[in-house]
Amino acid sequence: MAASAVKIVPEMTPAIDPSPATPQPAASVRAISKRFGQTSVLEDITFDVAEGEALVLLGASGSGKTTILRVIAGLEQPYTGKIILHGKDVTELPARERGVGVIFQSYALFPKMTVEKNIGYGLRIRRRPRKEIKKAVNELLSLVQLEEHRKKYPSQLSGGQQQRVAIARTLAYKPEVLLFDEPFGALDAQTRVHLRREIRVLLKKVNVPAIFITHDQEEALELGDRIAVINTGHIEQIGTPEQIYNHPASEYVATFLGAANILDGVFRFDNVEICGALIGAEVDPTRFKDGQPIKLAFRPEDVSLSKTDNLPDGVCRLSHGVVEEISFAGAYERLSVRLDLMPAPAEKSGDTPYYLTTETPENPTAKPIIATRTKPEASKMKLRVRDHVVVGLTSFTVLPVTAAE
Amino acid sequence: MSMIPTMRHVRGFDVVRPLSIGMLMFMMLPLVFLPLLSIFIFGTSKGLASFWSALTASEAVFALKLSMVTSFWATVFNVVFGLFAAYVISRHNFWGRNALIVTISLPTAIPTAVAGFALLLLWGPYGTLGRFLAPHGIQIMFTAGAIILANIFVTFPLAFGVIKPVFDTMSRSLEEASATIGATRWQTFWHVTLPSLRGAIVSGALLTFARAVGEFGSTILVSGNLAGRTQTAPLYIFAKFNEGQIEAANAIAIVLALFSFLIFSVLFFAREWLDVD
Numbered sequence: 001m002a003a004s005a006v007k008i009v010p011e012m013t014p015a016i017d018p019s020p021a022t023p024q025p026a027a028s029v030r031a032i033s034k035r036f037g038q039t040s041v042l043e044d045i046t047f048d049v050a051e052g053e054a055l056v057l058l059g060a061s062g063s064g065k066t067t068i069l070r071v072i073a074g075l076e077q078p079y080t081g082k083i084i085l086h087g088k089d090v091t092e093l094p095a096r097e098r099g100v101g102v103i104f105q106s107y108a109l110f111p112k113m114t115v116e117k118n119i120g121y122g123l124r125i126r127r128r129p130r131k132e133i134k135k136a137v138n139e140l141l142s143l144v145q146l147e148e149h150r151k152k153y154p155s156q157l158s159g160g161q162q163q164r165v166a167i168a169r170t171l172a173y174k175p176e177v178l179l180f181d182e183p184f185g186a187l188d189a190q191t192r193v194h195l196r197r198e199i200r201v202l203l204k205k206v207n208v209p210a211i212f213i214t215h216d217q218e219e220a221l222e223l224g225d226r227i228a229v230i231n232t233g234h235i236e237q238i239g240t241p242e243q244i245y246n247h248p249a250s251e252y253v254a255t256f257l258g259a260a261n262i263l264d265g266v267f268r269f270d271n272v273e274i275c276g277a278l279i280g281a282e283v284d285p286t287r288f289k290d291g292q293p294i295k296l297a298f299r300p301e302d303v304s305l306s307k308t309d310n311l312p313d314g315v316c317r318l319s320h321g322v323v324e325e326i327s328f329a330g331a332y333e334r335l336s337v338r339l340d341l342m343p344a345p346a347e348k349s350g351d352t353p354y355y356l357t358t359e360t361p362e363n364p365t366a367k368p369i370i371a372t373r374t375k376p377e378a379s380k381m382k383l384r385v386r387d388h389v390v391v392g393l394t395s396f397t398v399l400p401v402t403a404a405e
Numbered sequence: 406m407s408m409i410p411t412m413r414h415v416r417g418f419d420v421v422r423p424l425s426i427g428m429l430m431f432m433m434l435p436l437v438f439l440p441l442l443s444i445f446i447f448g449t450s451k452g453l454a455s456f457w458s459a460l461t462a463s464e465a466v467f468a469l470k471l472s473m474v475t476s477f478w479a480t481v482f483n484v485v486f487g488l489f490a491a492y493v494i495s496r497h498n499f500w501g502r503n504a505l506i507v508t509i510s511l512p513t514a515i516p517t518a519v520a521g522f523a524l525l526l527l528w529g530p531y532g533t534l535g536r537f538l539a540p541h542g543i544q545i546m547f548t549a550g551a552i553i554l555a556n557i558f559v560t561f562p563l564a565f566g567v568i569k570p571v572f573d574t575m576s577r578s579l580e581e582a583s584a585t586i587g588a589t590r591w592q593t594f595w596h597v598t599l600p601s602l603r604g605a606i607v608s609g610a611l612l613t614f615a616r617a618v619g620e621f622g623s624t625i626l627v628s629g630n631l632a633g634r635t636q637t638a639p640l641y642i643f644a645k646f647n648e649g650q651i652e653a654a655n656a657i658a659i660v661l662a663l664f665s666f667l668i669f670s671v672l673f674f675a676r677e678w679l680d681v682d
């Protein structure tokens with residue numbers, strides 16, 4: 001009954017997005033793998049970017065994001081796999097024949113050329129008539145709002161202005177796809193937020209598909225029509241920001257993108273059993289075998305706390321708990337609640353020992369779960385440290401325990 | 406003993422500073438300043454008219470011209486070669502790369518007389534290669550060509566040494582950006598790489614030229630030192646000095662001194678321009 005409203009992810013391991021948005025994607029990366037010497041850096045990377053879409057590759061530093069970008073641009077040869085741009089296999093083409101626009105992490109503006117010269121470079125080397133170049137440069141200058149800086153050299157511009165020059169320089173030759181490598185890495189926090197709005201607007205205006213690279217989850221959620229989470233050279237999950245955030249396909253994704261509480265449990269009687277207690281969630285029985293260890297993942301904001309046994313409708317009851325700590329975090333209240341779940345006795349072999357983790361999968365020590373409440377929620381029912389509460393979940397995800405963990 | 410450091414700081418007066426600066430100046434006086442000064446004092450001691458006639462003597466003019474022309478071609482060769490060598494060495498990693506760098510840099514360490522001698526042994530009429538050319542009437546030694554060869558040899562690593570560090574520190578992403586924009590390798594080199602190297606090329610060329618104009622040891626061996634035919638300016642100074650014509654030697658010495666002074670002023674004061682823009 002209560003569990004009917006619980007959102008459960010339909011497919012759990014969609015490393016490949018099953019349905020590209022258009023019949024012919026603007027860019028298509030097919031089963032790319034890459035090695036540097038003996039070390040494998042990319043494994044079986046496959047994704048599509050639709051016309052006008054912005055895809056974000058999100059991953060920790062060193063996960064292989066830049067390498068993916070360089071393979072698409074033709075600056076690096078893949079070990080296996082194909083790159084297809086607008087239906088054309090470009091895997092064997094050199095960088096200069098691909099028509100891909102790369103905005104490098106350092107912008108790579110030509111230091112001895114003025115802003116105008118930088119922007120017109122792509123057309124000059126294509127030997128376009130001077131009039132046409134001048135017209136295109138003027139249009140681009142006004143598009144990126146740099147008209148009054150046209151005669152300046154890159155070193156005389158701010159980071160944000162340099163970035164806009166870099167974008168205009170690639171737009172000049174009408175690239176098939178734009179590739180941004182950590183475009184906001186070198187900028188301060190405020191400029192960053194401001195610029196990513198600008199770029200989003202700009203991209204919608206020019207309607208060029210784009211692939212962004214970032215290790216910043218907030219940036220990924222804001223910039224991407226879709227996000228691909230990269231973990232040590234492979235795609236963990238690809239989907240819309242909403243899908244990735246609300247239905248993470250793995251513990252890695254759940255913890256990399258936002259905070260997540262992870263509880264170890266067992267799949268039993270088509271339900272989730274945590275420390276011998278069935279929590280009343282309906283789980284698709286075809287996904288797991290009876291007795292198979294699983295993980296229960298839920299966001300701090302998906303925790304519902306109540307002083308009475310009456311949880312709101314659609315909330316799945318997890319356990320009793322004690323409030324251990326309350327802190328004020330601006331827009332919301334942050335509580336840590338120690339659950340009344342007891343570690344599984346050692347003789348009950350086959351069960352995973354009970355532990356709790358928050359945020360880091362590397363830290364399996366018993367920790368309270370983290371819950372957040374919005375201001376209205378908090379003021380409706382004041383809670384204090386050492387209060388006993390009933391803990392429920394409005395939404396959660398059941399994850400398989402992967403071999404790697 | 407322990408008094409000395411304390412004394413130095415009495416009322417904040419530092420004795421070491423003016424003392425060391427003064428000592429440096431004093432040491433430079435007999436080593437550099439006075440010899441240079443005496444060239445000018447002697448050269449003009451009999452009046453400007455005689456200085457001018459010594460300077461415009463046909464052999465003197467020829468020697469100066471020959472020095473300039475041979476140094477010019479050696480400079481052109483070594484700058485182009487240095488650019489090419491620096492490009493290959495900093496852009497590719499290959500077996501024997503370090504050995505090649507050492508080999509290119511070696512000529513600076515070889516005494517110039519040895520360099521001239523080595524060229525004679527290779528190209529001279531009885532040399533390793535020269536003996537096969539001699540029967541065909543091809544004679545390289547004792548010509549202006551020999552002077553150029555000797556100049557190339559002794560100034561070989563100078564331009565390379567200035568250009569290579571700039572290549573090494575140049576960000577690869579500029580060239581990669583140019584490639585993704587659609588430029589060919591040549592376009593990238595011409596529009597992106599070369600402009601960043603301008604300063605290094607100019608200073609490398611000036612250094613090479615200055616060094617080549619003054620070259621003596623190797624030139625005297627390979628040129629034959631024929632007045633009016635293969636006699637460069639430094640050889641002219643030496644020859645006139647030997648003949649006791651101090652004034653003739655002095656006039657050319659002044660020109661060469663002023664010339665190198667000019668080149669180093671350019672290198673020093675145009676540094677801003679050479680580096681930045």
Ligand SMILES: Nc1ncnc2c1ncn2[C@@H]1O[C@H](COP(=O)(O)OP(=O)(O)O)[C@@H](O)[C@H]1O
Binds near residue numbers: 036041063066
């Ligand atoms: N040219 C290279 N040679 C050897 N290893 C490389 C090279 N480029 C990248 N790598 C390695 O590949 C991995 C992925 O690098 P990269 O794609 O730059 O990661 P990211 O951009 O996600 O930080 C790293 O472990 C890095 O050390």
Ligand SMILES: [Mg+2]
Binds near residue numbers: 062065066182
């Ligand atoms: Mg990177």
